[in-house]
Amino acid sequence: MNNKAFNDRDVSDSYFLVDIEDYPTEPWDKFKRVVKRTFRGELFVGLWVVMREMIKFDKHTISYPEEKMPIGSRYRAVHEMKRLWESDTERCIGCGLCEKICISNCIKIDTKIDENSRKEVTDYTINLGRCIFCGYCAEVCPELAIVHGGRYESACDQREHYTDLNDMLTPIDVMKAGGQLEFEGFGAITPHEDERVKKTPLAY
Amino acid sequence: MEVAYLIETVIKIVVVLIIFSALAGIGTYFERKVLAFMQRRLGPMNVGPYGMLQFGADAIKLFTKEDIIPTNVVAPIFKIAPVITAATAFIAAAAIPFLPEFTIFGYTVHPIIADINIGILYILGIMGVGLYGPLLGGMASANKFSLLSAARGAAVFISYEVVTGLSILAPVMIVGSLSLIDFNDYQIENGWMIFNMYGVGLVSFILFWIAAFAETGRTPFHLIANDHEIIDGFGTEYSGMRWGLFFIGEYANMFFISFVIPLIFLGGYGDGSFMGAMALLAKVSFFFFFFLWTRAAWPDVRPDQLMWLCWKVLMPIAVVNILIAAIAMM
Numbered sequence: 268m269n270n271k272a273f274n275d276r277d278v279s280d281s282y283f284l285v286d287i288e289d290y291p292t293e294p295w296d297k298f299k300r301v302v303k304r305t306f307r308g309e310l311f312v313g314l315w316v317v318m319r320e321m322i323k324f325d326k327h328t329i330s331y332p333e334e335k336m337p338i339g340s341r342y343r344a345v346h347e348m349k350r351l352w353e354s355d356t357e358r359c360i361g362c363g364l365c366e367k368i369c370i371s372n373c374i375k376i377d378t379k380i381d382e383n384s385r386k387e388v389t390d391y392t393i394n395l396g397r398c399i400f401c402g403y404c405a406e407v408c409p410e411l412a413i414v415h416g417g418r419y420e421s422a423c424d425q426r427e428h429y430t431d432l433n434d435m436l437t438p439i440d441v442m443k444a445g446g447q448l449e450f451e452g453f454g455a456i457t458p459h460e461d462e463r464v465k466k467t468p469l470a471y
Numbered sequence: 472m473e474v475a476y477l478i479e480t481v482i483k484i485v486v487v488l489i490i491f492s493a494l495a496g497i498g499t500y501f502e503r504k505v506l507a508f509m510q511r512r513l514g515p516m517n518v519g520p521y522g523m524l525q526f527g528a529d530a531i532k533l534f535t536k537e538d539i540i541p542t543n544v545v546a547p548i549f550k551i552a553p554v555i556t557a558a559t560a561f562i563a564a565a566a567i568p569f570l571p572e573f574t575i576f577g578y579t580v581h582p583i584i585a586d587i588n589i590g591i592l593y594i595l596g597i598m599g600v601g602l603y604g605p606l607l608g609g610m611a612s613a614n615k616f617s618l619l620s621a622a623r624g625a626a627v628f629i630s631y632e633v634v635t636g637l638s639i640l641a642p643v644m645i646v647g648s649l650s651l652i653d654f655n656d657y658q659i660e661n662g663w664m665i666f667n668m669y670g671v672g673l674v675s676f677i678l679f680w681i682a683a684f685a686e687t688g689r690t691p692f693h694l695i696a697n698d699h700e701i702i703d704g705f706g707t708e709y710s711g712m713r714w715g716l717f718f719i720g721e722y723a724n725m726f727f728i729s730f731v732i733p734l735i736f737l738g739g740y741g742d743g744s745f746m747g748a749m750a751l752l753a754k755v756s757f758f759f760f761f762f763l764w765t766r767a768a769w770p771d772v773r774p775d776q777l778m779w780l781c782w783k784v785l786m787p788i789a790v791v792n793i794l795i796a797a798i799a800m801m
Contacts, residue, residue: 301784313768317509328513 338417341452343400346393347416348435349449350442357436358412361386365404365413373397374404391432395421406454414450483584487564495722496526502763509767536711541613544708548611552705553713556604556720563597564727566590568652568734570751571743583652590650591643594731595635598686602628604720605688605695609705620704623774624688624695630781631685631692637789638678641671641796642735651731655739663738671796676736678789683728685777688721690766694774729758 291297329336338344351358361378377390405414413435421428437447449455500515500523507514515522540546567590568583587593602624609621642664643649646657658664664672685692696704706714733739733754741747772780 310769314764317764317767320511321505321508324508325511326513327511330513330516 338419340417340448340450342417342419343402343405343415343452344417344419345395345415345421345430346398346404346435347414347437347450348391348432349412349414350437350439350447352447355439355442357388357432358410359388359391359432360410360412361388362409364407364409368403368407370401370403371397371399388432391435392429393431393435394427394429396423396426396428402453405450405452408454411450411455414455415452416450479580480584483582484565487569487584488561491561491564491723491726492719494726495719496530498722498726498759499529499718500526501759502766505760505763506767509764530715533712533715538713539710541708543613545611545613548607549708550713552604552608552611553709553716553720555607556601557716557723558720559597559601559604560720560723560727563594563601564723566593566651567727567730568655568740569730570748571740573748586650586652588648588650590652591639591654591731591735592649594651594727595632595639598724598728599628599632601720601724604717605705608709608717612705612708614708616701616703617705617707619701620695620707623701624705626774627685627688627692627695627777630778631682634678634781634785634789635682635686637786637793638675638682639735640789641675641793644793644796644800645672651734651739654735655741658738659742664736669795669799671792671799672736674788674792676732678785678792679736680732681785683732684762684765685781687724687728687762689725689762691769691772692777693766693771694777697771725759725762726755729755729762732758 291300349358350356361376363376363378366374366376373394373396375390375392375394376388378386379389381387400415402415408414441447503525504514504522515525518524518528540549565584566587568581568586570582572579572581574580605624606621606628609617609619609624612618642654645664645667646654648654648657654664661667665676666672684690688695694700696706701707706717709717730751733751737754738750739747740751
């Protein structure tokens with residue numbers, strides 16, 4: 268490994284050696300140091316600092332169950348299943364890629380061919396007791412249907428802890444109100460990707 | 472001895488016991504709140520409004536916990552040690568005048584259980600006996616951290632008993648009595664003790680105050696039960712109400728020493744008026760608050776630094792202080 272860039276970095280401005288006095292060896296010097304330290308009043312500086320913080324009353328506590336920290340949009344917590352913006356129907360096409368790629372084998376998907384000869388998802392469960400929230404399912408999904416959400420509280424009294432399609436699917440009333448949030452993490456397309464995409468030349 | 476006097480004394484004992492046991496509980500609430508505010512936290516918030524019933528929940532927890540006597544401990548000593556700490560704290564309170572005397576329903580009440588003529592000596596002596604709580608508890612616990620704590624406890628107490636005794640000697644010489652009521656009466660005529668005798672009183676006050684931190688085992692000298700070095704020291708093997716007794720003893724000691732300091736050095740309850748009584752309670756509150764304040768602000772010292780401070784700094788100052796007082800009184 269080449270450390271040249273690290274070793275030759277410029278430290279001239281921001282780095283300096285701390286000026287540490289030598290330890291006194293003579294009894295008289297030791298005595299002088301004691302007197303100096305005794306009357307320097309550093310103890311009172313400490314007292315003042317905590318008293319100032321008490322008077323300012325500027326708390327940084329977050330009362331967790333009532334208040335929560337904002338969570339990053341790329342955070343990989345319990346999955347969500349998205350709906351199509353155009354028709355409000357579910358995006359999942361039942362391809363089964365997520366089930367195939369899942370490295371902890373926690374996704375189970377059952378499909379059937381419905382009367383319109385389209386594939387329909389009949390059963391879709393994720394065992395959250397096994398899921399390691401790696402994000403492969405969200406990355407592999409060709410339709411951006413299965414994604415991760417921000418709901419990280421998945422404590423449970425059993426090791427097997429399933430979530431199914433109806434739990435993950437965006438509720439239809441939220442969808443109608445335009446409240447579906449797109450996932451920005453793993454596998455998601457960047458914003459305004461549709462403007463940059465080139466049409467497939469079908470002519471030849 | 473008349474029956475009325477006996478009844479009055481018993482009532483006073485019960486009142487002091489109840490009030491200061493409760494204050495020990497409420498004191499933990501204030502300690503947690505003050506420490507939290509100084510560290511920009513909220514402290515207990517969930518039990519009752521602003522967490523005010525937290526000490527009730529703690530009391531229920533302590534009282535209902537299983538009383539565990541671990542294997543290999545010396546059971547009789549292990550059991551008696553917390554009682555020594557709590558009992559000596561309250562026994563010492565017998566000679567403390569908590570308020571000036573007042574009249575209620577035509578009956579004059581002296582809010583001191585026993586105005587003995589050796590008051591301050593008695594208080595310091597009994598508080599010194601309180602050492603046996605941590606010492607015996609730590610030695611009987613069959614735990615190396617408890618044993619370390621017991622050794623430290625003995626060293627700290629023995630050292631600081633010297634400072635306490637010597638620092639109090641100059642005021643005792645000035646007043647010429649050991650009763651705290653005489654101290655108070657002396658300060659009515661001659662002003663506060665800390666302003667007396669060309670600063671002798673002030674030096675005694677500061678020395679006694681520093682020693683009080685060691686006597687009660689509070690933060691700059693908290694090494695008897697320093698969490699980050701020796702777990703909980705002598706309290707490591709204790710649980711439930713036996714640990715609670717140590718706790719009550721510690722907090723009761725803090726309150727009583729907070730009474731003793733103003734009574735000796737800061738004018739006590741003054742002339743005995745209502746304002747004087749309130750002033751005494753305000754002074755006590757300040758000293759109790761200061762115990763919490765230092766805990767938030769100051770680091771702990773090492774045992775060797777503690778010994779160094781006691782034997783090489785505080786004790787010589789105390790001796791010189793007594794000398795100056797003696798020369799000035801001649």
